[in-house]
Amino acid sequence: MQGDARGAPLSPVPKDTQARGVTLRARGLTRTYGSGEIEVRALRGIDLELATGELVVLLGPSGSGKSTLLNILGGLDTATSGEAWFLDHDLTRASDRDLTRYRREHVGFVFQFYNLIPSLTALENVALVTEIAVDPMTPATALGLVGLGDRLHHFPAQLSGGEQQRVAIARAIAKKPSILLCDEPTGALDSRTGILVLEAIETIHRELGTTTVLITHNAVIADMADRVIVLGDGLIQQTRRNERRRAASELSW
């Protein structure tokens, strides 16, 4: 990534390579914060492959390293050692500029606390991202996908928590990202609203085939994944594949 990316912009990923193969790959990934006595080893060696179009749920208690892993995969943080690859781009050796471009062109983020811009309407919050994306859908289409076609001109303060989170999802996917990363997207919501949000994520995944990683500590949610990865103590403790994915609407907690 370093060599070519500085000059030419990252090219959009061709559709045919998206069809199958590996979108994200990590080898021996470690992340250490601080040093000496106060050294915290958040990741102690992660090997991972995310297949294109896969929906993966990362489970684990707090402090297990799942957010650190997500941050490195999303280009928000850099690994201490090991490798992380997005297609053929090396994320561990990318510069800050390259990572910014990576996030801008290929990653969609959904956060626990929505992080909408309060001074922009739902439509404008989505437009914020589409304006800088390469081949985005229109903001209205994105909002339609999450079922908010009738709330385009509402400001965040005029929307419920679930609606705000769905705006955040629309904002994340409007650029047609290669990867959608969701960090506790239902963490701040009650179960009924949480399920609405998960349904939106499910719809996006189905319609766009976006590789999706979803962090949660709610084991029930794991049932909607293709694959469940359980993290503990900075290591992958367990990986299991769901025989049958349950629809978000069937979940309850």
Next chain:
Amino acid sequence: MRALDRKLLRDLWRLRSQVLAIGMVIASGVGLLVMSLTSIEALQDTATAYYERYRFASVFARVERAPQHVADRLAAIDGVQAVTTRVVRNAVLDVAGFGEPVIGQLVSVPERGEPALNALALRQGRYPRAGSPDEAVLSEPFAQAHGLALGDHLQAVLNGRWRRLTVVGVALSPEYVYTIGPGALMPDDRRFGVLWMGAEALQAAFDLEGAFNDVSLGLLRGTDPEAVVDRVDRVLARYGSVGAYARDDQLSNWFLMNEITQLKTMARLLPTVFLAVAAFLTNMVLARLVAVERSEIGLLKAFGYRGRVIAWHYVKLVLVIGAVGIVLGWFVGYWLGLYNTMTYAEFYKFPFLLYRPGPGPFAVAALASLAAALLGTIRAVREAAALPPAQAMQPPLPPLFRRGRLARYSPARWLDQPTRIVLRQVGRWPLRSFVASAGIGLAIAVLISSMQWLDAIGHIEDVYFLQAQRQDVSVGFAQVRTADAARGLARLPGVMATEPIRAVAAKLRVGPHMEREAVQGVPARQRLYRVYDASGRTVDLPPGGLVLSTMLAQLLDVGPGDTVTVEVLEGRRPVLEVPVAGVFETYIGSPAYMEIGALNRLLREPPSVTGVHVRVDPREREAFFRELKAVPQVSAVTLRDAAIETFRATMARTLLIFVSFFVVFSCALAFGVTYNTARIALSERGRELATLRVLGFTRAEISYILVGETGVLTLAALPLGIASGYALARALVVGLQTELFRVPFVIAPDTYGWALLVGIGATAASVLLVRRRLDRLDLIAVLKTRE
């Protein structure tokens, strides 16, 4: 140390750059106030001590010739403690190596012992010895300007005869703190000096044996000088007195007091503006600082801290910030005050300088600043402390934004989202935005009003010296001469044109108002020294009646058509009723003019002059000066070029320095406002900006939002600054008017330009500083924390 105090220290450390920026603003207000107040104090203390130690007289009078015994009658006046009679005359001097004529004021000192009044502060040497008519003590600035030392010689024309004088002493005198020659506006120590000589020598030289032409009186404490002036006038009227006057009207003291008055006005106006701006800013910044602390305040309350304890905690924070500014301002102010006083000492000559500022100015400045800072804080703290803890700990509800009406119009649709964020942010809190803009605007305004001085001075130079005056040299005579004298001058080499002037010492009375002002008779149409209205037209004098400067008309409370009683103070001393024929505006002094023929007729005298304005061929200047030195009765010579040069040099040494202080302070102010605005914008917008970074916005793109907001506020501040700068300059010009000097209200376009540039520059600098913090935004924390 208690936990709360430890929190205080950490908070202060965390906010250190903001603390410093606010401190700078407070410091500029405090510094200016301290500077002005201490300079005033120093000048007043020094003058008082000087006057007392060297027995500066309280009443002065000049006569043509009075016999010595008249002094006894003056001494008998109630309240008079001491009387000193003297001979005082102006004479042309010739100093080796200086071609132009020099005017010396010759002042007699007693043959033996020190004068009872107006003693000399001898810097070197001694008083002239009894019976040594060629010994002279020189005024120090004059000696320095010509490099004259003890034992050196110079020539003087005493009653038409060249005399060689020997320098035996160098001195300063309380009478000549501000030494200006006849007809001059500013001290020019190369062309005018004071020489003290033995009484007998001067009496003999000017035919005043057993007589005097100048008298000074010392008064008992508590005596009203005006009452004494009236009595003195009655005694001296028949000896050709042009009127006694009290210390207030003594030329040197009048200039000095004028300066102090001007300084006082300055001290009242400018630091007030700075302090007000500082208060305003402190208020704004601290209120928002405390608002950010809202959840911590809720937490403290939840722990059981009482409202008062919490309030005190924040008050301490503000006190520390205020103290930083105040102490900084004290040092700056002390130093500038000393510097300022020393600059004054270049023009006002004292043998010593008392710069011992008392605690007063420091206390005043500190109290004013602290009060302003606290006022800003207390409201915000009370608002935070009044909330129930549970509510305070919650973040405030997200503000409800609205789509502006403009957003529905089609051009608004082209705006990109970042621009929209900026505009909505500004529009959502119009008052807060206005306050920030007003702060920047005021900084610009202060800048305009200080730089306006330079424009005004340039304008005065242009109007007063370049447009109004076309003569090269003005010559004054010791006594009234017939018009032949003017014709005599016209025959000197190189003279291309002459124009007579007849100045008559007079008291002008209208009802209860009285002003001592010479009436100047000049031709109806002046070619050389023109009666020039500030609006740029020459004033033609009507065949009868007075044409007054607006200042004099104001002082006498008259207008065209009114009548002024003119008490002439020379010759047969007629009292005349003269109508006012017109008024005109001038920046300097408060002159009164009349057509010279009409004035001569009114005085029932043949065509007479007291001076002549001359235009000289530049190639024959030296020859002209050589011959001029031999012309009898010359008591004043002023060169226009030299006057302009002195004016420029003086302004450069005083005003330019003064203005540069204000420019520096204004920059500090502008920077203080913009830096804090940008920092607050960052702290409020940090989360949004980090979110945008996560979404793939580059640093440049999020900087745009931060810069945009501060930029919009600055943009709005520019017209605000121009408008308030205009108003402030106007107020200052009116406030600083004195009898001597009116500052014209002129603002050059480039002054606006520079002020705006400084405002924009300060914004750019602070935004750049704050922008560096964007690089350190914690992107991950933002995902994990609630607002």
